[in-house]
Amino acid sequence: MDRHIKANRDLWDEWTLMHEDSKEYDVEGFIKGKQTLDPIEVSELGSVKGKSLLHLQCHFGLDTMSWARLGADVTGVDFSEKAIDFARRLSNRTGIKAEFIHANIYDLPNMLDKRFDIVFTSEGVLVWLPDIVEWAKIISRFLKRGGKFYIREGHPFSKIFDDEIKTCEFKIRYPYFTPKHPFHFRGAETYTESTRKIEPMDWYEWNHSVSEIINSLIKAGLRIDFFNEYTYISSKVFPFLIRREDGNWTLPRDMGEMPLQFTLLATKV
Template sequence: MTDYLEVNRANWDERAAAHAASPGYPVRELIADPAHLSSVVRFDLPRLGDIAGLRGVHLQCHIGTDTISLSRLGATMTGLDFSGASLEQARDIAARAGADIPFVQSDVYAARDVLDGEFDLVYTGIGALGWLPDIKRWARTVASLLAPGGRLFIREGHPMLWTLDNDLTLSEPYFEQPQPQIYDEAGTYVPTEHEFQHNVTHEWNHGLGEIVTAVLEAGLVLTGLEEHQSVPWDALPGRMRPIEGGEYQLIDRPERLPHTYTLQARAV
């Protein structure tokens, strides 16, 4: 199971610079406008509420655009990711955007070993959990990072979305499996002309019930769970249309599918 880290890290390392240069990420906007927020963070502003003064950590932060956005809402943020190349981009973007954010390289399961102290906010964004083989271990890691009364906030692709292929056929596991789904796919999820050599990934789905149960078994108290009829990227090309706020949804009867969800929990 250690091989999945090496395989996936090679994939993310190679794509980091392409993502930072792509219009699919708001890098130029964040640098040009000190008030700009990523569309992912803007979507959840009503749910985030006031986070000014909180000490927060963004797990699996990639190139840090959401981390910077959370910092602009007044939280003292740290970003953590296992991809060194992604963090190089994150540090560069943060510096150019005027954000003083430390970025720490680590596998998410080792976060407690490399981060000091406790956090008021643990944030995880879109497209993160599918890279982790064990959702219960993830939840225990989150719980270990939270201060008493601290808060977990996650918006993620819905596990039903991850089961579908582009024909809207249920073709992938809904529940967590011991072995990963192994994909060999060129390209990436944002526009780019880059060609990549490292195209293999190891991924896992986790059912919504498994995620909620993992959070509860880790000792956290569930405070919110909302399913959404949109997703912040073109997750099913040819089947989705752009809508306001940088979101996408099914063209045909979007009410058929939960696209994403937002989950919140608190440490006792």
């Protein structure tokens, strides 16, 4: 396994343990019946009742099982063994029927021989993937003809700016197009609050441009149905974002507008 992917997998095993009892993931709320999907996803993807759904990079499966609660027959995939273990335990505890596969998504074609009505993935997924052309081929490989691919993700344009800046301004820090070499990060914190303390760990991220994402999907045999951009997102991706009434984060009014997330629906032709 590539050393960058291995480092990221080790990191996600640790982050999973930190997320399990975080208030952001609110696992107890989920067990009691809370829906974790973003309302945009539910309204844009439409009814999933009776449909087979493959969730790529599912973490510990809260969104996967939320689709199951809406009637889908779900399969979640993640390369963190700890995340998949926890997802299976939650499925048993809640009685929600779901299959969880422990795999690097790039290895999935060697492990799963099935096609789905829907392939779904959301927020915080693309930066972990070195090869977006191969990613698109994998999506196409697992879709039935006429099947739908849906993604809600941080907007590539917003990902070029410094996300640790102390002042209220945008400063370009990262490349827009897929870099030859990943950016290296090192830290002992995740993006949720946690009581669990870890030693600093290394991780690696890749940015991907809008054209690379869209053209890879088209090349893999998908037709784009829509591409939407939003000026808000569910996580606080810059320190100066302000909270909207619906819980999403956006720019203060005097800073103008910025696309913070996008959604895309595509059909396998």
